[in-house]
Amino acid sequence: xxxxxxxxxxxxxxxxxxxxxxSLTIGNGEFIVLLGPTGAGKTTLLRLVxxxxxxxxxxxxxxxxxxxxxxxxxxxVAFVFxxxxxxxxLTVFENLAFPxxxxxxxxxxxxxxxxxxxIAGLLRIEDKLQNRATQLSGGxxxxxxxxxxxxxxxxxxxxxxxxxxxxxxxxxxxxxELKRIQHVMGATVLYVTHDQMEAMTLATRIGVMKEGHLxxxxxPREIYTDxxxxxxxxxxxxxxxxSLPSKDFQVAGIPDTVHTIGLRTEHLQIxxxxxxxxxGTVNYVEHLGDQDYLHISINGHELVTLSxxxxxLSTGDEVSLEFVNALYFDRAGNRVHxxxxx
Amino acid sequence: xxxxxxxxxxxxxxxxxxxxxASVLVIVYAFVTLIPLFWIFATGFKTPPDSISYPPxxxxxxxxxxxxxxxTTRTRQTSExxxxxxxxxxxxxEVTRRREMVxxxxxxxxxxxxxSVIIAFGSTFLSVFLGVMAAYGFSRFKVPLKDDLLxxxxxxxxxxxxxxxxxxxxxxxxxxxxxxxxxxxxxYTAVNVSLAVWLLKGFIDEIPRExxxxxxxxxxxxxxxxxxxxxxxxxxxxxxxxIFCLIFAWNEYAFAVLLTSGDAQTAPPxxxxxxxxxxxxxxxxxxxxxxxxxxxFIFTILLRKHLLRGITFxxxxx
Ligand SMILES: Nc1ncnc2c1ncn2[C@@H]1O[C@H](COP(=O)(O)OP(=O)(O)OP(=O)(O)O)[C@@H](O)[C@H]1O
Ligand SMILES: [Mg+2]
Numbered sequence: 001x002x003x004x005x006x007x008x009x010x011x012x013x014x015x016x017x018x019x020x021x022x023s024l025t026i027g028n029g030e031f032i033v034l035l036g037p038t039g040a041g042k043t044t045l046l047r048l049v050x051x052x053x054x055x056x057x058x059x060x061x062x063x064x065x066x067x068x069x070x071x072x073x074x075x076x077v078a079f080v081f082x083x084x085x086x087x088x089x090l091t092v093f094e095n096l097a098f099p100x101x102x103x104x105x106x107x108x109x110x111x112x113x114x115x116x117x118x119i120a121g122l123l124r125i126e127d128k129l130q131n132r133a134t135q136l137s138g139g140x141x142x143x144x145x146x147x148x149x150x151x152x153x154x155x156x157x158x159x160x161x162x163x164x165x166x167x168x169x170x171x172x173x174x175x176x177e178l179k180r181i182q183h184v185m186g187a188t189v190l191y192v193t194h195d196q197m198e199a200m201t202l203a204t205r206i207g208v209m210k211e212g213h214l215x216x217x218x219x220p221r222e223i224y225t226d227x228x229x230x231x232x233x234x235x236x237x238x239x240x241x242x243s244l245p246s247k248d249f250q251v252a253g254i255p256d257t258v259h260t261i262g263l264r265t266e267h268l269q270i271x272x273x274x275x276x277x278x279x280g281t282v283n284y285v286e287h288l289g290d291q292d293y294l295h296i297s298i299n300g301h302e303l304v305t306l307s308x309x310x311x312x313l314s315t316g317d318e319v320s321l322e323f324v325n326a327l328y329f330d331r332a333g334n335r336v337h338x339x340x341x342x
Numbered sequence: 343x344x345x346x347x348x349x350x351x352x353x354x355x356x357x358x359x360x361x362x363x364a365s366v367l368v369i370v371y372a373f374v375t376l377i378p379l380f381w382i383f384a385t386g387f388k389t390p391p392d393s394i395s396y397p398p399x400x401x402x403x404x405x406x407x408x409x410x411x412x413x414t415t416r417t418r419q420t421s422e423x424x425x426x427x428x429x430x431x432x433x434x435x436e437v438t439r440r441r442e443m444v445x446x447x448x449x450x451x452x453x454x455x456x457x458s459v460i461i462a463f464g465s466t467f468l469s470v471f472l473g474v475m476a477a478y479g480f481s482r483f484k485v486p487l488k489d490d491l492l493x494x495x496x497x498x499x500x501x502x503x504x505x506x507x508x509x510x511x512x513x514x515x516x517x518x519x520x521x522x523x524x525x526x527x528x529x530y531t532a533v534n535v536s537l538a539v540w541l542l543k544g545f546i547d548e549i550p551r552e553x554x555x556x557x558x559x560x561x562x563x564x565x566x567x568x569x570x571x572x573x574x575x576x577x578x579x580x581x582x583x584x585i586f587c588l589i590f591a592w593n594e595y596a597f598a599v600l601l602t603s604g605d606a607q608t609a610p611p612x613x614x615x616x617x618x619x620x621x622x623x624x625x626x627x628x629x630x631x632x633x634x635x636x637x638x639f640i641f642t643i644l645l646r647k648h649l650l651r652g653i654t655f656x657x658x659x660x
Contacts, residue, residue: 050559083552
């Protein structure tokens, strides 16, 4: 395990800027999750760390050594690909053993077998070891792919949406398993996902990417409660943050530059009745089981918020709303901090 | 996401009628194409008089005379001379003496056949080897002028090779490559390599780069990754390409006639020169042709397994 430092990395493909001036230090034993919409450059960033792409500018150091120009095989990283992760001409066992049989590792066949068995047990694929890689379900393939990374103890694990084709149950199990493994082995991980839940639970820090830029890096809590802009704020939270134009809502002490008010469930106090700062109407209620999604229309805008089914709100009810510590954003979407004394 | 569609195949079953029509067509077609082959095979086992009798004999008494004549040279002797010889050694001796001849030595068929094997397999190996390397390079690296180079390689096949026979003849004479196995291997390789590059490039393009990338991250060099990951997945393409190259080199006639006459002569120009007393020795020609078909036949059957297995690989995702 090692510290990985990216400094001022840029990468272009022809005229497309895939990565633009990204700096990030992944501390030893850290689990960093990259979030961002499709095309944001997440995969490209992982490939740069792995050495599958060379950066146009900037440096990468792995474990204190400058790896900017090293070959992939000498960087000692493990990669779980978004696609095509298994060798189709090999069995599951051979797939798992493949990294260990590399000439630079020179491991005995006995140790290899032991290690493969151990990892197969961990991922619950022992009974599939003799299958061809093509004879597995999508979920099994993905587990083998993760296993192929886990058989080694590299400087850093790079994982590109490794759980994306699993069913919800298995995904949850593996998420917990990954976290446990990372904890036990003290592994350094750079992980890409579109799943908020994975990001929030796995990450020691989350990096939010947008069009090749790393917009914000911080603990899941920081990213959630203290986003630098509306874009970051909209990456996390279910339902996602409500953004209302400030011109339609008179809020006391609001700075002039504020253009948008961002409201999550915890920024709203909702009561039945008409006594409050703002009055809205419940449009409809979505029942999710343990919680409800409340769709409220207010001053010609719609809000979606979580509510407790016991609140007894139903379609057509009039409600009063208070904004509590809402997030403010200016015209460009950047965060506007409240004055020290609101 | 595509795992399901690529692991489970569902193919619409053809209806019974269309299967019957297809079988009938296949049988008729096979019959038509197999008649000449059967005729050659049968001629190999006829006696010279039977082979040229009119009307042609479909039912005849099989004889090994064709095979004996193929491998031997014979001289005519008087019956007194033959009578005073000891008992015949083996079946060929006997067959030959019946025609008032004795075996004088071995014919050139065996060495010509061996030349064919060396030249055809040698050039096939070389074409496929160069083809795989070039195709991999074109498929995976930024090669300057890639499209022009690929077009150039293809363009070497646009004119019939025999059109350049005279320049090649003169060039080979200057270089001392006339009538050498090396010369023939190089020539057939030059003709085949363009086909090999194009065919193999198609197959290698189909193999996702991620496999090699994964192998390189797993601690292998590009060359090792190529050997362990790309080659095994390219077996289908390699087998198909090898069969095409071999068939061309094995059957090639025009250059072989022009450029070889002795040491490096292959079987195709040799077979028509088998002349018996009073014209062509058709049974020997039939025998020589039948034997000549066998290697290609075996090679294709051996590789057929790879061809089929390659198809079932399919694409694996996730
Ligand atoms: N080899 C390449 N050649 C040209 N453009 C590329 C290449 N690889 C990536 N790109 C471009 O770089 C940008 C970033 O791509 P990347 O694959 O890193 O996105 P991503 O964040 O991983 O997206 P997703 O969530 O869909 O996987 C995209 O605009 C993509 O089109
Ligand atoms: Mg990606």
